[in-house]
Amino acid sequence: MMRNDVLTGKLDWLTVLIYAVMVILGWLNIYAVGYDEAANPSLFDMGLNSGRQLLFIAASVVIILGILIVDVRFYEATAYLLYGLMLFLMVLVLLVGKEVGGNKAWLGVGSFGVQPSEFAKFATALAVAKFIGSVNFRMNLLKHQVILFVFIGIPMMIILAQKDTGTALVFTSFILVFFREGLSPVIPAAGIAVAIIFILTLLVEEIYLYAGIVAISLLIILFGKKKFKRIMWVTATALLLAGVIQSVDYVITDVLKPHQQNRIRALINPEADPLGYGWNVTQSKIAIGSGGFTGKGFLEGTLTKFDFVPEQSTDFIFCTIGEEHGWLGSLVVVGLFVVLLLRLIYLAERQRNRFARAYGYGVVSIFFFHFAVNIGMTIGLFPVIGIPLPFFSYGGSALWGFTALLFILLKIDAHRGEMLHRL
Amino acid sequence: MTEGRKEVIQILIVFVGVVFLAKLFYIQLVDDRYARMAESNTIVKETEYPFRGLIYDRNGKLLVYNTPEYDLFVVRKEVKNLDTALFCEVFNLSREDFVRLVAEMRKRKEYSPVKPTLFLRQLSNYDFAKIQDHMDEFPGFYIQPRTARAYTTKSLANVLGYVSEISRSQLEKDTTRIYRQGDYIGQSGLEAQYEIYLRGKRGVRYKLRNVDGVDKGSFKDGEYDTLPVPGYDLITTIDLALQEYGEKLMRGKVGSIVAIDPANGEILSMISGPSYDPVLLTGRNFSSNFMLVSSDSAKPLFTRPLMAMYPPGSIFKIVQTLIALQEGVVSYETRFPCDRSVVNCHNHPQPCDLHMAVQYSCNPYFHQVFRRIINQNKSPNTFTDSRIGLENWHNYVSRFGLGQPLGIDLPSEKGGQMPGPPLYNRIYGEGRWKFSTIYSLAIGQGEMLVTPVQMANLAAIMANKGFYYTPHLVKEIRGSEQQPDIQRHETGIEEKYFDFVQDAMSDAIYGTAQRAVIPGIELCGKTGTAQNPHGYDHSVFMAFAPKENPKIAIAVYVENAGWGGRAAASIASLMIEKYLTGEVKRTALEEYVLRGQFLDPVVKATPITD
Structure with a gap:
């Protein structure tokens, strides 16, 4: 039974407010995308994305109430069960799912379809949090590290099999949780270093990269503590990075699929083929760039309305905000996300057990990844990876998944006083 | 450990948020490239071409109008199951043409398979009627109308000029930035001279387009749209009937006729022979026809009345007479013998007084007259005296509108040449020439050149007894605030001297140009035969009529037609009859002119004027 105090005092109303503002702004922008002056459609027209999004929002309210009603202990208790259920549904999608836009990620009943991969996010967050929260968990044990990576690896593999690279990459964000819970920074740092080298290889002549690595390695060896072990580490790292450089060409041409290669090329130089693989990035930047300081006004965005930007109401919803509301509108949206994320960190940090804190950071990680990658790609800072902007993008599954993710945290936070102190 | x-x-x-806002700040506020690209992406400026102004003759008869022509556009993606054989047949193309057009289209920079691209240009009304029935069989092809020039007459081509697509170099020179590639512009004649009035103002419609180029209606409900403003109509001074008659008379001949209303300087007709049919330089076949017309050895594009410069010959004796009288160096009674030792002459009663000298066009007489004009003993040095004399003479002739362009309202008018001291200084050196060096000027030969328009203007001066209005072709720009400003010019010679010369000219008709006599109309005229070192002499005649209250002043110049009293005088006389009476009764003379055989095969061209 839901206790009264959940709704009266303990629920974090600031987060709820931010959530409500984002969902309503998202809805209005979806309406703007589909707006056709000639038809002058209603905000509530069920034939349009905006009308359907309203339906999804209404369903989200039901989901929120459900999450708040359920006993708080349910989430930790059933974490592995939920996780297993989502994995099962995703495998089911692979077998009987329908293909939408090149991705086989939809489980359909009639015309109604859901994407189990959207729900796998909170299920995985719960499972990871439960494992981290277990009594004898030690982050510095290799065995436990491996288990954690298996937890996020399995859904990634299944989603990759669904050909939905973007959603699969979202699961890498859990590394942030592991980091918070004590994983050696070397592992995420190494990952970032490899990514930077990878991108630099595409931008700079290889010979300069080799020269740079050698120079930095020598500097560290010369000015650092001259211990044998340290020198060996530096040398090994340098050789590893050289290997990455070597492999970039191979990865690009042989591992990545052509459309993925193009997305990386588009990031580096969208002007090279503005009508081809650079189209999304170019059009997206044009739409946002034409917004100026205050934007063209609600429903006045000509580029977004006329479908110049593909995936307008889903992955590229930020274009509409940029075009119609300008830099001020962008400031509001980016600000909302930064405030939300900082608030969630605050909530996570005030939890009294590790499960709750790890789950809180799981929520932060997933939202942060979506926020960074989605807006990053629309403004040309990131390769085009098809993932939605939480609460803004059109789509039922995504909205429900994010809503569940957020409100499970709020529910847990509301009951933090009843939790066993177990940090 | 996790602190x-x-x-x-x-x-x-926070770092990611700040980076995003910085990048957004850059693309939204600093770099305006995106805003500009956005505009060209969605808002399509559609041009609505204005109607070019119409051109009328002096009696309100339409000369030039606009006719629709059609450009064929294709949207490559919408073309389905094209029956190429039928297409080629309907559009009158060969297979090779078709393949070439497709290749040309693809090469164009703006080519896009989803946007309309120009495929065939300037289909005529006639083509359009034929094609219209078949258009539904060619999905993806669209027809876009625009206008071309059309003419009610085959005459007047040189005066009207032509219109064609603006050239690259013209586009580069256009500092007003009014023109765009593909625009039409007047290239010669009135079309070029009055371009700014005729062209009108383009209308613009801003339309919204989605990513596939599909029309999404007007931008902001047409708030920024403008309607095209048609160009102003021109009312010309041309009498079309007279013009057509003149062109008929000039058929097969090389030369010019210019007729002016002396009372106001309005050009009644301006014939350049040979000419061309103006319709040749419109429409789809412009380029091939232009090649044809411009490479024609008879130079039909050369507007002879304005651009051909000839020695005036004997008609210039009238000017000499007037200058001499004004200077007081001769009187009506001054007599000189017909001394042929320096210049040749022909048989006529002698010794002449001034009247007879004009009437019979006595060369030795005018040799003496010119000597008196040039050498007035103003300096003991004969060289200096000649220079002073010539300078004075040059001032006079300039006031007759000679030696410089008259300022007629057509492009590329030539000024002719009236030699003054600077020219002879250049040729012979300063102080190294005198009267005996330049005496050919006395009878309108030597370094002296005039255009047919200047000769006609001379006739108008005679008719007006001492003044002229700048000859012009447009009397009204209908609806415009700016109207032609016609200046009156004075020669500074007393009217009484003109009375005297008019009498002599009237008698001259009976002396040297009996063919020109029109029963019932008193005509004043003067013949000339200009020496031509390259072949037969040129036939020259200038006249005005009637003597009292003149209505028409005319100059006729027929190249290689021999003696002025024949070809030129006949043509001028017929033109005057046509203009004053409305019809030509002297059919025998008309036939004689139309036959066009003025040269007597036995008698060689006379080396010197009559």
């Missing part, structure tokens, strides 16, 4: 990690994550989040 400070919360802060690391917080910093990371």
Whole structure:
């Protein structure tokens, strides 16, 4: 039974407010995308994305109430069960799912379809949090590290099999949780270093990269503590990075699929083929760039309305905000996300057990990844990876998944006083 | 162990947010490239071409109008199951043409398979009627109308000029930035001279397009749209009937006729022979026809009345007479013998007084007259005296509108040449020439050149007894605030001297140009035969009529037609009859002119004027 105090005092109303503002702004922008002056459609027209999004929002309210009603202990208790259920549904999608836009990620009943991969996010967050929260968990044990990576690896593999690279990459964000819970920074740092080298290889002549690595390695060896072990580490790292450089060409041409290669090329130089693989990035930047300081006004965005930007109401919803509301509108949206994320960190940090804190950071990680990658790609800072902007993008599954993710945290936070102190 | 990690994550989040806002700041506020690209992406400026102004003759008869022509556009993606054989047949193309057009289209920079691209240009009304029935069989092809020039007459081509697509170099020179590639512009004649009045103003419609180029209606409900403003109509001074008659008379001949209303300087007709049919330089076949017309050895594009410069010959004796009288160096009674030792002459009663000298066009007489004009003993040095004399003479002739362009309202008018001291200084050296060096000027030969328009203007001066209005072709720009400003010019010679010369000219008709006599109309005229070192002499005649209250002043110049009293005088006389009476009764003379055989095969061209 839901206790009264959940709704009266303990629920974090600031987060709820931010959530409500984002969902309503998202809805209005979806309406703007589909707006056709000639038809002058209603905000509530069920034939349009905006009308359907309203339906999804209404369903989200039901989901929120459900999450708040359920006993708080349910989430930790059933974490592995939920996780297993989502994995099962995703495998089911692979077998009987329908293909939408090149991705086989939809489980359909009639015309109604859901994407189990959207729900796998909170299920995985719960499972990871439960494992981290277990009594004898030690982050510095290799065995436990491996288990954690298996937890996020399995859904990634299944989603990759669904050909939905973007959603699969979202699961890498859990590394942030592991980091918070004590994983050696070397592992995420190494990952970032490899990514930077990878991108630099595409931008700079290889010979300069080799020269740079050698120079930095020598500097560290010369000015650092001259211990044998340290020198060996530096040398090994340098050789590893050289290997990455070597492999970039191979990865690009042989591992990545052509459309993925193009997305990386588009990031580096969208002007090279503005009508081809650079189209999304170019059009997206044009739409946002034409917004100026205050934007063209609600429903006045000509580029977004006329479908110049593909995936307008889903992955590229930020274009509409940029075009119609300008830099001020962008400031509001980016600000909302930064405030939300900082608030969630605050909530996570005030939890009294590790499960709750790890789950809180799981929520932060997933939202942060979506926020960074989605807006990053629309403004040309990131390769085009098809993932939605939480609460803004059109789509039922995504909205429900994010809503569940957020409100499970709020529910847990509301009951933090009843939790066993177990940090 | 995990201390400070919360802060690391917080910093990371804030950092990403700041980077985003900075990048957004750059693309939204600093770099205006995106805003400009956005505009060209969605808002399509559609041009609505204005109607070019119409051109009328002096009696309100339409000369030039606009006719629709059609450009064929294709949207490559919408073309389905094209029956190429039928297409080629309907559009009158060969297979090779078709293949070439497709290749040309694809090469164009703006080519896009989803947007309309120009495929065939300037289909005529006639083509359009034929094609219209078949258009539904060619999905993806669209027809876009625009206008071309059309003419009610085959005459007047040189005066009207032509219109064609603006050239690259013209586009580069256009500092007003009014023109765009593909625009039409007047290239010669009135079309070029009055371009700014005729062209009108383009209308613009801003239309919204979605990513596939599909029309999404007007931008902001047409708030920024403008309607095209048609160009102003021109009312010319041309009498079309007279013009057509003149062109008929000039058929097969090389030369010019210019007729002016002396009372106001209005050009009644301006014939350049040979000419061309103006319709040749419109429409789809412009380029091939232009090649044809411009490479024609008879130079039909050369507007002879304005651009051909000839020695005036004997008609210039009238000017000499007037200058001499005004200077007081001769009187009506001055007599000179017909001394042929320096210049040749022909048989006529002698010795002449001034009247007879004009009437019979006595060369030795005018040799003496010119000597008196040039050498007035103003300096003991004969060289200096000649220079002073010539300078004075040059001032006179300039006031007759000679030696410089008259300022007629057509492009590329030539000024002719009236030699003054600077020219002879250049040729012979300063102080090294005198009267005996330049005496050919006395009878309108030598270094002296005039255009047919200047000769006609001379006739108008005679008719007006001492003044002229700048000859012009447009009397009204209908609807415009700016109207032609016609100046009156004075020669500074007393009217009484003109009375005297008019009498002599009237008698001259009976002396040297009996063919020109029109029963019932008193005509004043003067013949000339200009020496031509390259072949037969040129036939020259200028006249005005009637003597009292003149209505028409005319000059006729027929190249290689021999003696002025024949070809030129006949043509001028017929033109005057046509204009004053409305019809030509002297059919025998008309036939004689139309036959066009003025040269007597037995008698060689006389080396010197009559």
